[in-house]
Amino acid sequence: MRRTLSLVVALAAVGVGSASAQGTSGSINATAQVVAALTVNGTDLVFGNIAPTSFKTVAPASGGTFTVTGAASQPVSVSFALPANLGNAAVAIGSWTGLSNTSNTTAGAAALTPSASAQTLSLSGTGSLYLWVGATVTTTAASVGSYSAPVTLTVVYN
Amino acid sequence: MLVPGLAMLAGLLVAASAHAQTSGSLAARTTVLSALGVTGTADLAFGIVATTSSKVVPAKNGGRFSVTGAANQPVSVSFALPANLGHPAVVVGSWTGLRGTAPGAGSANPFVPSAAAQTMTLSGTGRLFLWIGGTIVTTAAPIGSYTSPVVVTVVYN
Numbered sequence: 001m002r003r004t005l006s007l008v009v010a011l012a013a014v015g016v017g018s019a020s021a022q023g024t025s026g027s028i029n030a031t032a033q034v035v036a037a038l039t040v041n042g043t044d045l046v047f048g049n050i051a052p053t054s055f056k057t058v059a060p061a062s063g064g065t066f067t068v069t070g071a072a073s074q075p076v077s078v079s080f081a082l083p084a085n086l087g088n089a090a091v092a093i094g095s096w097t098g099l100s101n102t103s104n105t106t107a108g109a110a111a112l113t114p115s116a117s118a119q120t121l122s123l124s125g126t127g128s129l130y131l132w133v134g135a136t137v138t139t140t141a142a143s144v145g146s147y148s149a150p151v152t153l154t155v156v157y158n
Numbered sequence: 159m160l161v162p163g164l165a166m167l168a169g170l171l172v173a174a175s176a177h178a179q180t181s182g183s184l185a186a187r188t189t190v191l192s193a194l195g196v197t198g199t200a201d202l203a204f205g206i207v208a209t210t211s212s213k214v215v216p217a218k219n220g221g222r223f224s225v226t227g228a229a230n231q232p233v234s235v236s237f238a239l240p241a242n243l244g245h246p247a248v249v250v251g252s253w254t255g256l257r258g259t260a261p262g263a264g265s266a267n268p269f270v271p272s273a274a275a276q277t278m279t280l281s282g283t284g285r286l287f288l289w290i291g292g293t294i295v296t297t298a299a300p301i302g303s304y305t306s307p308v309v310v311t312v313v314y315n
Contacts, residue, residue, distance in 0.1 A: 012212075019183050019232070021181070022193075023311045023312065023313040024193070024194040024195060024196045024312050024313070025196055025306060025309050025310065025311040025312070026195075026196030026197050026198045026200035026223055026225075026309070026310055026312075027309040027310070028200065028201045028202060028221040028222070028290075028308050029200050029201045029202070029305045029306065029307055029308070030202040030204070030243055030292065030304075030305065030306050031201055031202070031203050031204065031243070031303070031304065031305045032203075032204035032205065032207050032213075032223065032243055032248060032294050032296075032303070033205065033206050033207070033210065033302070033303045033304070034204075034207055034208070034209055034248065034296055034299045034300065034302055034303075034304065034306050035206055035207070035209075035301055036208070036209065036301060037175050037208045037209045037210060038198070038208055039297060063204070071206070071241045074206055075206075089182075132312065136233075142216055149215065155211075156211075156213075157205070157206040157207060157208060157211075158206065
């Protein structure tokens, strides 16, 4: 009696295995490489003094500077959030210009146009990237005073 | 009086006998189809990510599976999805998917990959294409390379 019962159990197990074999599987890998965190530091884009109705252009080589650090030789996407004015509509800012280089000098730097659209650049062999931004400020019967607005650079690994 | 009693007993026996011979039947049937094939044709590559960051790879740019089988047949599709890439600081989730009967993702339809079986239908040539995307979130993850399998299982309905 015990032997018969064992046989029934064994057949049931074979049946389950056969039904399971109807499924077919395939696999891929989800992969990622974690690298050193990106850092971005900046120095201001300074237009200095300007008359109530005037304009003034600061070239990128004399403008604001961003220093980016991260993993060596990695491509990154850079994008800018650029103000339309310096906190007052009468103090407009535009005509943005830029330079980029993997060493901290504007000599031999490549031109770029700062914009909200992502642009791909590469970090140096030591994981550095330098950006310079310039622009033109235009005042139209602006009130006397000091004006400021943030210029934001966002950097993401590609 | 004895004879009618015997006749009644005989009648009962006949009725009982007739009932014991009653039978019904059903067919045990199956249809054997061509074997299903599932091939992973591209990994879901998140690429480079910082130690603390998040990154989304849309399905159209993600991993791909190619399924082959019998024409026009419905199949059940289920996924075994990792919660991380082998390290708890490298989490993956927010899975997205596209399914189509042509190799291009442009004409594919969205679905949400999950462990629960979903019915899809093979094309007239027995094809089904799946794309899968997701979001990776790193939280103070150690620098390094990480990987984990994404498995799809397909069964005829």
